[in-house]
Amino acid sequence: xxxxxxxxxxxxxxxxxxxxxxxxxxxxxxxxxxxxxxxxxxxxxxxxxxxxxxxxxxxxxxxxxxxxxxxxxxxxxxxxxxxxxxxxxxxxxxxxxxxxxxxxxxxxxxxxxxxxxxxxxxxxxxxxxxxxxxxxxxxxxxxxxxxxxxxxxxxxxxxxxxxxxxxxxxxxxxxxxxxxxxxxxxxxxxxxxxxxxxxxxxxxxxxxxxxxxxxxxxxxxxxxxxxxxxxxxxxxxxxxxxxxxxxxxxxxxxxxxxxxxxxxxxxxxxxxxxxxxxxxxxxxxxxxxxxxxxxxxxxxxxxxxxxxxxxxxxxxxxxxxxxxxxxxxxxxxxxxxxxx
Amino acid sequence: xxxxxxxxxxxxxxxxxxxxxxxxxxxxxxxxxxxxxxxxxxxxxxxxxxxxxxxxxxxxxxxxxxxxxxxxxxxxxxxxxxxxxxxxxxxxxxxxxxxxxxxxxxxxxxxxxxxxxxxxxxxxxxxxxxxxxxxxxxxxxxxxxxxxxxxxxxxxxxxxxxxxxxxxxxxxxxxxxxxxxxxxxxxxxxxxxxxxxxxxxxxxxxxxxxxxxxxxxxxxxxxxxxxxxxxxxxxxxxxxxxxxxxxxxxxxxxxxxxxxxxxxxxxxxxxxxxxxxxxxxxxxxxxxxxxx
Numbered sequence: 001x002x003x004x005x006x007x008x009x010x011x012x013x014x015x016x017x018x019x020x021x022x023x024x025x026x027x028x029x030x031x032x033x034x035x036x037x038x039x040x041x042x043x044x045x046x047x048x049x050x051x052x053x054x055x056x057x058x059x060x061x062x063x064x065x066x067x068x069x070x071x072x073x074x075x076x077x078x079x080x081x082x083x084x085x086x087x088x089x090x091x092x093x094x095x096x097x098x099x100x101x102x103x104x105x106x107x108x109x110x111x112x113x114x115x116x117x118x119x120x121x122x123x124x125x126x127x128x129x130x131x132x133x134x135x136x137x138x139x140x141x142x143x144x145x146x147x148x149x150x151x152x153x154x155x156x157x158x159x160x161x162x163x164x165x166x167x168x169x170x171x172x173x174x175x176x177x178x179x180x181x182x183x184x185x186x187x188x189x190x191x192x193x194x195x196x197x198x199x200x201x202x203x204x205x206x207x208x209x210x211x212x213x214x215x216x217x218x219x220x221x222x223x224x225x226x227x228x229x230x231x232x233x234x235x236x237x238x239x240x241x242x243x244x245x246x247x248x249x250x251x252x253x254x255x256x257x258x259x260x261x262x263x264x265x266x267x268x269x270x271x272x273x274x275x276x277x278x279x280x281x282x283x284x285x286x287x288x289x290x291x292x293x294x295x296x297x298x299x300x301x302x303x304x305x306x307x308x309x310x311x312x313x314x315x316x317x318x319x320x321x322x323x324x325x326x327x328x329x330x331x332x333x334x335x336x337x338x339x340x
Numbered sequence: 341x342x343x344x345x346x347x348x349x350x351x352x353x354x355x356x357x358x359x360x361x362x363x364x365x366x367x368x369x370x371x372x373x374x375x376x377x378x379x380x381x382x383x384x385x386x387x388x389x390x391x392x393x394x395x396x397x398x399x400x401x402x403x404x405x406x407x408x409x410x411x412x413x414x415x416x417x418x419x420x421x422x423x424x425x426x427x428x429x430x431x432x433x434x435x436x437x438x439x440x441x442x443x444x445x446x447x448x449x450x451x452x453x454x455x456x457x458x459x460x461x462x463x464x465x466x467x468x469x470x471x472x473x474x475x476x477x478x479x480x481x482x483x484x485x486x487x488x489x490x491x492x493x494x495x496x497x498x499x500x501x502x503x504x505x506x507x508x509x510x511x512x513x514x515x516x517x518x519x520x521x522x523x524x525x526x527x528x529x530x531x532x533x534x535x536x537x538x539x540x541x542x543x544x545x546x547x548x549x550x551x552x553x554x555x556x557x558x559x560x561x562x563x564x565x566x567x568x569x570x571x572x573x574x575x576x577x578x579x580x581x582x583x584x585x586x587x588x589x590x591x592x593x594x595x596x597x598x599x600x601x602x603x604x605x606x607x608x609x610x611x612x613x614x615x616x617x618x619x620x621x622x623x624x625x626x627x628x629x630x631x632x
Contacts, residue, residue: 037495042456079454082507082535083498107454109504109511116510130451133405135432153556158404186402186451187553190458228587228597235582244585244599245562 002264003271006288011061013281018068020285021292025065026073028277029058031091042078050277059098071101077126079107115144127151130185134165141169151183156263163268170270176287177276179255179333181246254321257333258294258313262306290320341613346627350381365389366625368399370429370449371554371603373407374576379417397425400433408432415441427524438518450524453505457552459592459606461500462529464492501533512537526550529608536620544623545616549605549630558602580632600630
């Protein structure tokens with residue numbers, strides 16, 4: 001059965017996430033020293049409020065999870081330059097003392113550094129490391145990686161082949177929240193744009209006031225959600241149409257890939273991750289419980305047909321996330337399974 | 341400083357009139373495996389370059405296993421000249437080149453050199469901007485902007501102007517062990533900081549288009565998809581060969597972004613060769629068109 005990996009942000013969420021069905025937890029850590037020196041934006045891939053900021057709290061959270069037999073992994077999935085290494089190494093040495101079970105890394109330099117330091121912790125590869133084929137997976141296996149998180153855009157055929165060709169590694173896929181149109185590890189947009197209108201910004205003002213973006217870690221906004229004004233060109237000439245379609249702009253509710261649970265275990269995926277450390281606690285617990293109940297269907301009815309599974313999952317989805325429409329693919333990680 | 345010229349395909353290469361001043365041709369694509377040229381096309385390009393006494397670099401994208409197979413066929417077809425380079429933008433392709441084609445010279449592509457390319461970073465790193473507050477809208481006398489700008493701390497410059505491949509010694513040593521002696525970089529609007537090893541590793545810079553982001557879900561192909569079709573990978577009819585898009589957003593302070601196929605770029609023509617040389621860059625790769 002697939003493991004569920006749930007996002008953890010605070011010590012007091014550990015029990016709720018485990019009770020909701022998490023088999024493993026993952027979290028981030030951002031030290032005050034790092035935030036002050038280098039900004040809180042990109043120590044790892046999520047922003048300021050997605051992380052533990054107190055090492056003792058983190059240690060206690062790990063201890064609590066371990067009491068329940070649940071491992072905790074830490075996302076260290078930023079990209080780092082030479083000048084950051086002294087503080088990065090100091091942070092890693094501190095983290096080594098917290099009892100964490102492993103690191104999720106994206107940066108090849110950090111991966112090599114952790115190996116050099118002789119860490120005994122598991123090394124998982126973040127989507128940020130962009131593995132799309134069997135050889136790339138083997139490349140990282142040779143560097144001591146025991147699990148690879150496949151990018152959201154990896155299709156079933158590729159997943160199947162990569163899993164088949166790399167029996168020595170576990171593979172993980174995203175299954176809920178935070179669908180992105182771009183490839184995680186190849187997107188270099190700064191995720192610190194502000195909201196584009198006063199309602200989103202919470203300014204509550206009326207009148208001709210516009211926000212222009214910029215760096216505000218308290219209002220992170222993904223560039224991938226921006227609504228661009230687009231002009232089409234055919235060759236060098238401006239054309240009236242078409243308009244490019246950015247997938248994520250079509251999303252109208254919680255992003256979900258639960259129907260694909262039916263396929264993922266059969267393909268060889270070992271674990272599914274609930275994305276969204278930045279979301280509030282209630283949503284993360286709700287999401288974890290939703291995925292657990294979907295997996296329970298497969299456990300209790302191993303012979304269930306794909307069509308019946310889809311119907312049950314979509315019914316649960318609508319109830320859990322107050323979605324009234326029929327699933328039509330726009331919120332879906334794996335729209336191909338809707339027509340399966 | 342070596343000057344190179346970069347084309348997406350053989351047709352573009354043959355259309356080019358003059359190669360004066362250039363020492364090397366780059367051919368291929370970094371962003372889409374559907375655009376990997378046929379082996380025969382690459383062989384023709386190699387011959388074309390040879391006849392003009394130009395060296396040759398094949399540029400390759402990130403790939404699935406299917407793309408790896410296509411690339412294998414091309415690499416097998418390449419002549420055994422030791423000066424042929426292969427720009428890799430996928431660790432699996434690097435593995436393929438090193439294990440099966442040791443006569444070819446791998447170069448680390450700009451997707452793997454991990455620069456930070458957000459198109460407003462030059463604004464964010466400037467220290468002379470006004471403090472957060474409300475400012476008049478220059479284009480609208482009755483309008484105002486709420487400027488939320490906060491200045492980055494000085495140490496952030498290292499991060500936003502640097503990259504792991506261009507600065508971290510352990511990584512550079514590893515790359516050298518994998519026969520990577522050249523890394524490809526973009527001409528960042530916010531400037532660059534490089535700390536290359538004293539020996540053995542060089543850097544190239546691409547002009548004038550800086551890549552920002554890319555996806556398997558092609559917004560250009562999706563523009564032509566049937567209405568209501570939300571398949572993640574819309575059918576590709578290589579519409580990117582004909583169409584491109586200019587994207588505008590106030591976030592980027594008047595700097596347009598360009599969407600070509602599945603990838604966004606911005607343009608930066610400012611380039612001081614003296615500074616590039618001081619940084620350790622010894623090659624300029626000029627792409628006359630958006631690289632597709």
